[in-house]
Amino acid sequence: MTGLDIFVLILMGGGAIFGFLRGFVQEALSLMAWILVVVAVRILHTPIADRLIAPVGSEGGASVLAFASIVIVTYALGRWIAKSIGARSRKSLLGPIDRVLGFGFGMIKGLIGATLFYLLVILVYDSIYDPDDPRPDWLIESRTYPLLNASGNAMVDFVQEQRETIEDEAGTANE
Secondary structure: OOHHHHHHHHHHHHHHHHHHHHHHHHHHHHHHHHHHHHHHHHHHHHHHHHHHHHHHOOHHHHHHHHHHHHHHHHHHHHHHHHHHHHHHHHHOOOHHHHHHHHHHHHHHHHHHHHHHHHHHHHHHHHHHOOOOOOOOHHHHOOOOHHHHHHHHHHHHHHHHHHHHHHHHHHHHHHO
């Protein structure tokens, strides 16, 4: 086993353990809290930043303060709701099922984290060396390399498809 294998196992195992402890309901609602943060920033950032320019004294400072305030308040509220609903779910009759599903969901989150790390390593490696050069031995000899490579390719393909769809829709709208 290489260091990469151990790192991936720690991420996936840690995600699975935390998912089991929190349960699926809390894990899923915590993910929704992040989505809520993105939506709140998109909707509220400009009006709040505009109101903060006078008290803060600069547009840049007002923008940063508005962003930080929206993220902290929205995420804290979302996590509080997730934690309270998750606690009720774990104490209910479906608590064991919630924990098992949380275990699987946490493991998937760990895999996504490991895949993002792998993609970052590949990006840095390809930036320093020629992308056509073979990958380093410690990477291609790891047992988790096929999994990371497949999940990384799936992520890249998904993002590329989404970009093409958005570009096609934008092109259609301009015509």
